[in-house]
Amino acid sequence: MSQIKAGIIGATGYAGVELIRILLGHPDVTISAISSVSFEGKALSEVYPSMYQLCDMVLTDEDTVIERSDVIFASLPHGLCEKLAGKAVEKGKKFIDLGADFRLAEEADYQEWYGLSYNDKELHQKSCYCIPELHRERINNRISIIGNPGCYPTSIALGLAPVVRSGLADLSTLVIDSKSGVTGAGRGLSQTTHYPDCNEAFSPYKTACHRHTPEIEQTLSELSGEKVRVTFVPHLLPVNRGIVSTIYLTLNEAADPEQIRSLYEKAYQDEKFVRVLKDGSTANLRNVKYSNYCDISLHFDLRTNRLIIVSAIDNMVKGAAGQAIQNMNLLFGLPEGTGLGMAPPAF
Structure with a gap:
């Protein structure tokens, strides 16, 4: 299959840059665009010097990320992803939310614990919550949005x-x-x-x-x-x-x-x-x-x-970025462990 174009919104947060670190080694993915409100216009390697000559991409805006990508990872605080997910779905893109907007099945729970409501209830019907080892059968052609589980x-x-x-x-x-x-x-x-x-x-x-x-x-x-x-x-x-x-x-x-x-x-x-x-x-x-x-x-x-x-x-890999990539692999029909073969350090 052709390379999957992956974009990251919130790329300078800890989970966002962890997504980039792992995706750089994914054989079927090209990072297409990255964004950051705080550092727009800067190269990622200016924010994280460890990325020098590995990812010197310039941080852009959210709409550009959505436009250039097949799948969008959003690593943002709760309340910010529902609108972005709607834009992505309208354009036929896949959206993986590393925040809380698509984790809870009951809106009442979201209201109680996060103080917000679901503004687009139909959008939540196109999403699923997925810990792959427990819920992978939920991912099918109807699913455009994944609520990536908390750590x-x-x-x-x-x-x-x-x-x-x-x-x-x-x-x-x-x-x-x-x-x-x-x-x-x-x-x-x-x-x-x-x-x-x-x-x-x-x-x-x-x-x-x-x-x-x-x-x-x-x-x-x-x-x-x-x-x-x-x-x-x-x-x-x-x-x-x-x-x-x-x-x-x-x-x-x-x-x-x-x-x-x-x-x-x-x-x-x-x-x-x-x-x-x-x-x-x-x-x-x-x-x-x-x-x-x-x-x-x-x-x-x-x-x-x-x-x-x-x-x-x-918490940054299986609890966030790694699991999000595991879910992406499921969405695109790739072997679930693709790009995730990192061995833990011995010390």
């Missing part, structure tokens, strides 16, 4: 999917404790991510009120066939990238460790990017950095009949 929900859904589907867990006991690197907060400056405040510090934030909560509950409810509510507490780690989610739940009395491990191994045996670790190993963000892998380790507290799941991803 926390990705680590949590992949960590929980096999046991949630099995019916072997008491889902009312779910407690999710996640830790993310500072890039998860985006490139914009804030007091919380200011170096003196986050270095050598560690604390929860947005306790029990993080905006990823409805997305997590939406996916788990679909997997289980019942309404699921979770206790979700994110924490800020003083590292650049990575997420570790530690998930606690009580098992039904009939469940045993061997049965649970078998569930996970069967569920992910054919999944390139999910690695179920051996007994005695623990998922570690160091072992997934710069890659599209999700590592999952299983731990059993036999005294309390609780399962403890540890799930680790790179």
Whole structure:
């Protein structure tokens, strides 16, 4: 097939430049245009010197990106992508939103957690939310827009999917404790991510009120066939990238460790990017950095009949840009792992 022309809106954000880093190595993609409101008219390599002689493209405007591209990746704050997606669809283009505008099926949830409404409800009928390992069958010729999942929900859904589907867990006991690197907060400056405040510090934030909560509950409810509510507490780690989610739940009395491990191994045996670790190993963000892998380790507290799941991803790759490219591959009928074969560093 001919080269896919990919454009990136919001190319100077962390997820935007990560898209460029990965797409530069994609054999079937040419980066056609990139945009940035803050740096329009500058070369990307002026903003990110690491891109010198790799991507010296000049940052343009959003309409130019849409016009020149077959697929548009948008890495923007919530509330900005619905209008852009509409423009892209009108021109017969595909649109992948790395923000929140197309993640939630219920507009009421979007209104409650993001304070906005869906202005073009018909447009949402042309979209789907897709964690590829769980939802790839949703992508068909009708789909023009993909709501790329959030980083926390990705680590949590992949960590929980096999046991949630099995019916072997008491889902009312779910407690999710996640830790993310500072890039998860985006490139914009804030007091919380200011170096003196986050270095050598560690604390929860947005306790029990993080905006990823409805997305997590939406996916788990679909997997289980019942309404699921979770206790979700994110924490800020003083590292650049990575997420570790530690998930606690009580098992039904009939469940045993061997049965649970078998569930996970069967569920992910054919999944390139999910690695179920051996007994005695623990998922570690160091072992997934710069890659599209999700590592999952299983731990059993036999005294309390609780399962403890540890799930680790790179929030900028599997939690954002890598998963978006995985979804693009599905949209265009390419092998799902094309361009995503990056191995994690050894240290």
